[in-house]
Amino acid sequence: MWRWLIPLSVVPVLGLLAYGFRVNPRDIPSPLVGRPAAPFVLRTFDGRDVSLESLRGRVVVLNFWASWCYPACYEEAPALERSWRAYRGREVSVVGVAIQDQPDAARKFIADFSLSFPNAPDPDGKVSVDYGVYGVPETFFIDRAGRIRRKQTGAVSDDLFRREVEKLLGEPA
Amino acid sequence: MRRAGLLALALAVLVGGRSVEARAPEAPRLATGVAAAATGPANAAPTVDEETVRRVAAQLRCVVCQNLSVLDSPSEMAAQMRAIIRERLAAGEAPEQVVQYFVAKYGEWILLSPREHGFNLLVWAAPVVSVLVGLAVVAVLLRRWTRPRARPATPIDPALRERIRRELDSLP
Numbered sequence: 001m002w003r004w005l006i007p008l009s010v011v012p013v014l015g016l017l018a019y020g021f022r023v024n025p026r027d028i029p030s031p032l033v034g035r036p037a038a039p040f041v042l043r044t045f046d047g048r049d050v051s052l053e054s055l056r057g058r059v060v061v062l063n064f065w066a067s068w069c070y071p072a073c074y075e076e077a078p079a080l081e082r083s084w085r086a087y088r089g090r091e092v093s094v095v096g097v098a099i100q101d102q103p104d105a106a107r108k109f110i111a112d113f114s115l116s117f118p119n120a121p122d123p124d125g126k127v128s129v130d131y132g133v134y135g136v137p138e139t140f141f142i143d144r145a146g147r148i149r150r151k152q153t154g155a156v157s158d159d160l161f162r163r164e165v166e167k168l169l170g171e172p173a
Numbered sequence: 174m175r176r177a178g179l180l181a182l183a184l185a186v187l188v189g190g191r192s193v194e195a196r197a198p199e200a201p202r203l204a205t206g207v208a209a210a211a212t213g214p215a216n217a218a219p220t221v222d223e224e225t226v227r228r229v230a231a232q233l234r235c236v237v238c239q240n241l242s243v244l245d246s247p248s249e250m251a252a253q254m255r256a257i258i259r260e261r262l263a264a265g266e267a268p269e270q271v272v273q274y275f276v277a278k279y280g281e282w283i284l285l286s287p288r289e290h291g292f293n294l295l296v297w298a299a300p301v302v303s304v305l306v307g308l309a310v311v312a313v314l315l316r317r318w319t320r321p322r323a324r325p326a327t328p329i330d331p332a333l334r335e336r337i338r339r340e341l342d343s344l345p
Contacts, residue, residue, distance in 0.1 A: 006310070009306065028279075028280065028282050029280065030279075030280070031276075031277065031278070031279070031280045032278065100237075100249050100250060124253055124256065124257075125249075125250060125253030125254065125256075125257070126253075126257060128250075128253075129253070129254060129257055129275070129278060130278060131278070132278040132279045132280075133236075134236035134237060134279065135236075135237065
């Protein structure tokens with residue numbers, strides 16, 4: 001019996017390693033998906049207030065970004081702007097939140113990509129923490145009822161935006 | 174006998190695991206001077222005990238760092254998280270409620286020490302189990318190596334026996 005015990009003891013260790021190596025440690029599932037999105041009120045870079053409450057009934061795409069987040073934020077900014085222009089007349093709102101950023105650098109980013117959807121800083125990090133943000137870019141797709149339906153970690157593409165937004169637009173308000 | 178030994182070992186492993194679970198180390202850390210300085214921004218509410226802020230911050234992972242607590246990290250995000258901890262404590266929340274707020278937002282990933290339930294128990298029990306199994310293996314091997322071996326009686330070659338007898342007889 002002892003002869004088999006040592007080789008057999010390797011099996012659970014190998015099993016654990018096989019499981020561990022197949023899991024992406026950077027892919028952290030958000031507990032917020034399916035839950036009501038945390039309310040927020042942000043002052044945009046051009047001085048207007050934007051709140052989740054004021055967007056109730058619309059599909060909201062909440063995007064967290066930073067000007068220092070290269071290349072992912074630079075890749076998705078044009079896709080977000082294109083998608084926003086395509087969907088702005090269809091009860092879809094896009095809100096950008098610049099986190100851990102210098103105001104001037106963030107403004108330059110907005111100008112460089114001609115972003116026309118509202119963008120606001122999160123100076124005390126409260127909105128970031130309320131949404132469990134741990135990196136940039138992260139994007140939350142919020143349905144008309146105000147529930148977080150999907151969290152995208154990493155750049156949003158035109159395809160992903162269209163797929164998620166069309167799905168949420170197809171649901172009753 | 175051997176089966177009883179195994180049973181005792183399994184029991185010891187279980188008891189060992191339990192005792193670890195019962196201890197549930199909260200791992201409060203001593204703040205370094207730098208970290209302590211970083212936890213005290215100007216908007217600190219005077220009623221909040223900084224030691225409580227540090228104790229909560231020490232349990233939470235700095236979300237933008239590699240394996241650093243919110244207490245130890247010099248990053249801006251960690252400073253903001255410390256400010257949020259302080260603000261929530263000042264608003265009357267218990268330290269556990271503040272920790273729970275972060276868990277609700279980030280999941281248990283935010284905790285530097287995983288909670289002792291379910292699959293997480295493996296993390297707490299595995300070191301103890303490994304040591305116990307190792308000790309058991311060493312004990313078995315030691316016993317095997319040090320046990321005096323009963324040598325089998327080797328049959329003496331009849332020719333040799335005859336030769337010895339002859340030589341003994343020939344002695345004066």
